[in-house]
Amino acid sequence: MRLQRIVLENFGPYYGRHDVDLTVSQAAPVVLIHGENERGKTSFANALRWCLYKTVFESDGAPVKTFELMNWEALQGASYNMAVQLEFEHDGANYVLERRVQASRKPTSDQDLEWHEVLRKGGHVQPASNIDRAVRDILPMEISKFFLFDGEMLNHFKVLLRDPGRNAELVKQSIEQILGVPALQRTSVSLEVLRRAAEQRQLQEAKLRRNHERLIADAQQKQNHFDALERDIAHQKEIQQRLEQEREALRERRNQFAEIQGDLRRLEELEAELKGNLEEREETKAEIKELLAESWWIPLEHIIRARFDAAAASAAAESELRARRAELRGQLNGIRQAEQAGVCTTCGNGLSSDARSRLRSAGETLEQEIASLDISSKNGSVLETVTHLRPFTGQQLHKLLVEKENHTKRLAIQAHRLERDAREIRDRVRTDPRAEIADIEQKYDGCVAQLVAANGLLNDTIAQQRETYAILQRLQAQIRALPDANRKLAAEAAVFGSLKNIFDISIGRFRDQLRSVVERHAKEVHSKLTTEPGYVGLKINDQYGLMLVNDQGRDILRRSAGSEQIVALSLITALNRAADREAPVVMDTPLGRLDRGHRTNILRFAGEFGPQVILLVQSGELDRERDLADIRPYLSREYKIERTGASDRSRISPIGSV
Amino acid sequence: MTSRTTTKDKVQIGLTPAATHHIARVMESGWFEDRQAAYRTAIAVALAHGLAAQDDEMANVTTAYNFVGGIDKDGRLRALIGALAPAEAARPAAYSERLAQAGLAYLSDRLSDDSASLSEILAPPDIAIGAGKSSSE
Numbered sequence: 001m002r003l004q005r006i007v008l009e010n011f012g013p014y015y016g017r018h019d020v021d022l023t024v025s026q027a028a029p030v031v032l033i034h035g036e037n038e039r040g041k042t043s044f045a046n047a048l049r050w051c052l053y054k055t056v057f058e059s060d061g062a063p064v065k066t067f068e069l070m071n072w073e074a075l076q077g078a079s080y081n082m083a084v085q086l087e088f089e090h091d092g093a094n095y096v097l098e099r100r101v102q103a104s105r106k107p108t109s110d111q112d113l114e115w116h117e118v119l120r121k122g123g124h125v126q127p128a129s130n131i132d133r134a135v136r137d138i139l140p141m142e143i144s145k146f147f148l149f150d151g152e153m154l155n156h157f158k159v160l161l162r163d164p165g166r167n168a169e170l171v172k173q174s175i176e177q178i179l180g181v182p183a184l185q186r187t188s189v190s191l192e193v194l195r196r197a198a199e200q201r202q203l204q205e206a207k208l209r210r211n212h213e214r215l216i217a218d219a220q221q222k223q224n225h226f227d228a229l230e231r232d233i234a235h236q237k238e239i240q241q242r243l244e245q246e247r248e249a250l251r252e253r254r255n256q257f258a259e260i261q262g263d264l265r266r267l268e269e270l271e272a273e274l275k276g277n278l279e280e281r282e283e284t285k286a287e288i289k290e291l292l293a294e295s296w297w298i299p300l301e302h303i304i305r306a307r308f309d310a311a312a313a314s315a316a317a318e319s320e321l322r323a324r325r326a327e328l329r330g331q332l333n334g335i336r337q338a339e340q341a342g343v344c345t346t347c348g349n350g351l352s353s354d355a356r357s358r359l360r361s362a363g364e365t366l367e368q369e370i371a372s373l374d375i376s377s378k379n380g381s382v383l384e385t386v387t388h389l390r391p392f393t394g395q396q397l398h399k400l401l402v403e404k405e406n407h408t409k410r411l412a413i414q415a416h417r418l419e420r421d422a423r424e425i426r427d428r429v430r431t432d433p434r435a436e437i438a439d440i441e442q443k444y445d446g447c448v449a450q451l452v453a454a455n456g457l458l459n460d461t462i463a464q465q466r467e468t469y470a471i472l473q474r475l476q477a478q479i480r481a482l483p484d485a486n487r488k489l490a491a492e493a494a495v496f497g498s499l500k501n502i503f504d505i506s507i508g509r510f511r512d513q514l515r516s517v518v519e520r521h522a523k524e525v526h527s528k529l530t531t532e533p534g535y536v537g538l539k540i541n542d543q544y545g546l547m548l549v550n551d552q553g554r555d556i557l558r559r560s561a562g563s564e565q566i567v568a569l570s571l572i573t574a575l576n577r578a579a580d581r582e583a584p585v586v587m588d589t590p591l592g593r594l595d596r597g598h599r600t601n602i603l604r605f606a607g608e609f610g611p612q613v614i615l616l617v618q619s620g621e622l623d624r625e626r627d628l629a630d631i632r633p634y635l636s637r638e639y640k641i642e643r644t645g646a647s648d649r650s651r652i653s654p655i656g657s658v
Numbered sequence: 659m660t661s662r663t664t665t666k667d668k669v670q671i672g673l674t675p676a677a678t679h680h681i682a683r684v685m686e687s688g689w690f691e692d693r694q695a696a697y698r699t700a701i702a703v704a705l706a707h708g709l710a711a712q713d714d715e716m717a718n719v720t721t722a723y724n725f726v727g728g729i730d731k732d733g734r735l736r737a738l739i740g741a742l743a744p745a746e747a748a749r750p751a752a753y754s755e756r757l758a759q760a761g762l763a764y765l766s767d768r769l770s771d772d773s774a775s776l777s778e779i780l781a782p783p784d785i786a787i788g789a790g791k792s793s794s795e
Contacts, residue, residue: 288776289691296698297738299706302782307741379742388737402777409775 001137001583002612004094006051007085010071012043013650016135020652022614024636030606032631033652034624035641039652041616043069044641045588049148051099053086053141054115054132067107073649075106078634089136096120097135139583146175146572147583147610154249176511183508188503195496199223199476202489215482219475226472234459243451250444254443257437263425264434270422274415281411288404295397304392311385318382321373328370335363514578515540521574522567528605529566531597538570546571562594569602569609574612584612591621601632607634667749671729674715677759680766687769689776693722694729699780700761701735701754705742706783712758724750776785 003022008014019374021033035041046056056064070082083100097120101113119126119134126134139147176182203220297304337344339359351359480490518538526538526546537549546567548556569590576585587609591599599621606613613634617623622628628635638655673681681693681700690696704710723729730736730750739750746753768779 235742285688288689289695292689292699292780293691293695297693297702297734299703300738300742300783301697301779303706305741311741372663385741388741391734392738396779398782401780405775405777 001088001090003048003086003088003584003614004118005085006047007083008047008225009081009083009085009100010074010079011047011050011082011084011465012069012071013040013184013648014043014047015071015649017053018652021637021654022612024612026611027273028607028634028636029612030608030631030634031612031637031639032622032635033614033616033641034619034655035616035650036618039641039643040652041589041618041641043650044652045616047084048086048586049144051097052135052139053144054099066101066110067113067651070107071099078106080104080106091544093122095138097131097445127446138203143175146575148586149572149588156239177513181507181511181514184503188500188507190632191503192497195493195500197575198489198493198496202476202479202493205489215475215478219479221470222472222475226465226468229461229468232461233458233465236454236461236647240451240454240458243447243454243545247444247447247451250440250447253440254437254444257440260429260433261437263429264437266423267422269430270418270425274418275423277411277415277418281408281415284404284408284411286406288401291397291401291404295395297392298397298401301396304389308386308389308393310496311382311389315382325370325373328366328373332363332366334368335359335366339363355425421451517540517578518571518574519546521577525573525605525608526566526570529570529598529601530563531595531601532563538567545620562598564603565594573609582611584614585610586614586616588616589618589621590615591617594621599627603627603630606631665749667725668751668755669725670721670723671717671751671755671758673762674717674719674759676715677762678720680762683766684762687776689769694705696762696765697723697758698729698735700765701757702738702758702761703764703780704761705738707764709757709760709764710753711756713756715759716756721756723753728756757765 002024005022006020008018008020010016024031033041033044035044046064050066050069052055054066056069058064066082070080074081081100081102085096085098087094087096089095096118098116098118100116102116103112103114107113117128117131119131121134197524200223203216203223292298334345336352341357342351342356343349344351344355361395476493480494488578522540523538539547539549539555541547548563548567550556572585576583591602594602603622606615615631639652640654640655641650643649644651665701681696684690684696684700690699735754736747737748737752740747743753765779768774769776
């Protein structure tokens with residue numbers, strides 16, 4: 001298949017009709033289309049896909065609704081139609097495929113669209129019912145990912161080829177479809193059908209012979225059992241597949257809830273913290289109430305303390321004065337006694353008149369001092385004050401009140417923060433999905449359990465079928481050996497059985513050969529594309545996954561994103577070379593992840609990717625001034641996609657002459 | 659000596675209509691266990707700030723509490739009045755009623771003002787009031 005022309009009409013950003021010549025020569029197979037982001041490169045590639053397969057997929061694999069592909073401006077202007085016309089050559093015949101949708105009013109779903117499809121081969125209109133089959137014969141959609149792909153898809157190949165699960169098997173099947181393995185497999189299946197038919201006829205004929213009825217009945221029963229088991233296996237595989245799909249869907253839904261679950265856990269924590277906070281606040285408030293009830297004199301605390309301290313000091317001072325007065329009185333009494341007796345109270349000797357005069361004078365001085373001591377008459381009331389106020393002077397009650405109140409304030413601020421955080425989460429999680437999450441978890445676990453049971457049942461059934469097959473073959477051999485058996489039919493069944501075995505062996509060998517051819521091509525392409533001197537080769541595995549090998553012959557397990565892309569490009573080019581059909585390679589943004597060295601290598605090699613190569617690039621990956629020289633020898637046509645005026649319209653126009 | 663000192667003290671004390679209104683507002687603040695606790699605190703606040711109602715403000719008092727057996731059953735209030743307002747020591751019940759009248763008005767006013775916290779409202783004044791001073795003296 002080689003593309004010759006594409007005509008877009010109101011497709012994506014392409015308003016009106018855009019006619020693009022895609023013819024290339026054998027020596028210069030490349031068409032280069034420049035366009036910045038959001039200009040319409042992917043829409044151009046999508047137009048090709050849509051025209052061929054009537055459908056377009058998002059990068060995550062979800063199908064895009066056709067009415068969403070229609071040009072917005074055309075719809076605003078009441079032009080409710082979109083069309084893509086593709087002219088191409090295949091196996092020496094010229095084809096024109098046109099798909100068109102239109103609506104009588106502005107479409108809001110694909111149901112509003114009316115489809116018109118025409119396929120002309122050599123100028124002759126083909127029956128409409130044959131269009132999809134014809135396209136499928138030329139380039140099946142399943143393998144189109146190896147011809148029409150965007151740069152990001154290269155990464156998908158890496159994932160698919162490394163994943164040992166179902167996806168890798170699907171990729172392997174697609175690859176083998178390109179390489180032509182299914183034709184051989186179909187032959188093998190056909191041979192098996194023929195063998196069984198011969199055996200069936202053999203059984204029917206043998207049935208007529210009454211003397212072998214028991215053997216025939218046994219064989220018939222086993223054959224029936226074998227067929228029933230086969231139907232069971234097919235049915236169980238269907239169930240298995242359905243359960244796997246269901247499990248994946250549930251897993252995806254469960255993953256979607258992972259973030260919400262985190263939020264809900266945090267919300268539960270916040271609610272628990274809020275509850276604790278509220279309880280603590282209530283507790284502290286109760287303590288404050290109790291404090292006020294039992295120590296209601298808090299507002300008087302300083303006054304009480306000041307008054308108590310003053311009264312206590314006053315009482316202490318008075319007490320000191322009284323002690324001093326008692327002491328002075330004692331001294332005065334001693335003087336008066338000595339004076340009256342005329343004898344010294346210490347030594348007992350008589351006192352001279354001079355000594356008596358000194359004693360009198362000392363007594364008078366003491367009397368004056370005693371009289372000067374001011375003893376308050378209020379001593380009783382001061383002591384009473386001290387006694388009354390003492391019970392109020394224990395703790396620092398106001399300080400305690402401040403501490404407790406500050407604690408409630410801190411708790412209130414904390415509660416406010418917690419409430420705010422909880423509110424933010426509640427705003428995010430509008431409806432409480434806990435019940436839904438629990439339901440999904442339960443369904444997921446149930447589905448996994450069913451899948452395990454289904455796998456077990458399937459394995460059992462397959463084992464039973466093998467066993468039945470062995471018994472059946474033994475019985476068939478006995479029937480063939482019967483003296484009155486139909487030798488021709490027996491030989492026919494034996495030949496078909498042997499042929500099937502030979503085919504199965506051949507398919508295995510053919511696969512090995514194909515893998516070896518693909519590996520050889522991939523190795524050669526990779527050596528031209530890579531800039532890493534340490535990588536000396538590639539090794540292919542059963543899944544068509546490619547491993548890089550270093551100069552020591554060891555596998556290189558860690559590969560950069562750019563290196564992965566080079567490996568994927570090598571595989572795709574190798575598949576195109578080894579394929580049993582020829583198709584254009586259309587690459588959307590293929591150089592985005594690559595460094596300059598790899599980009600240069602790819603551009604220099606672009607002419608060898610396939611018989612026709614359409615590259616859709618943006619300035620970040622291919623600078624026209626700098627890089628064009630690398631690709632110019634292979635370039636047949638060069639276009640530019642650009643905006644027209646201030647609108648969202650895009651147009652595609654040729655750049656100079658190549 | 660005023661005439662009050664020679665008059666026999668009250669046995670039952672209570673609330674004027676204005677004080678009844680104020681104590682209801684004070685209770686709305688949620689800081690007091692019961693009205694007696696609020697009443698006692700109002701007395702302390704008034705005593706701290708040197709506030710006491712005049713006799714002519716004390717009309718239409720509705721009896722609410724027994725002084726000796728209720729509001730001051732532990733005698734602490736009498737002890738404080740004796741120590742801090744000795745001039746009123748002979749009639750502590752009547753004096754307490756006038757203090758409560760003024761203290762409840764003060765608390766009601768301050769607690770309804772969000773700008774002050776409870777501990778600020780109940781903060782002991784730094785400058786002590788004159789001992790035994792009352793508005794009626």
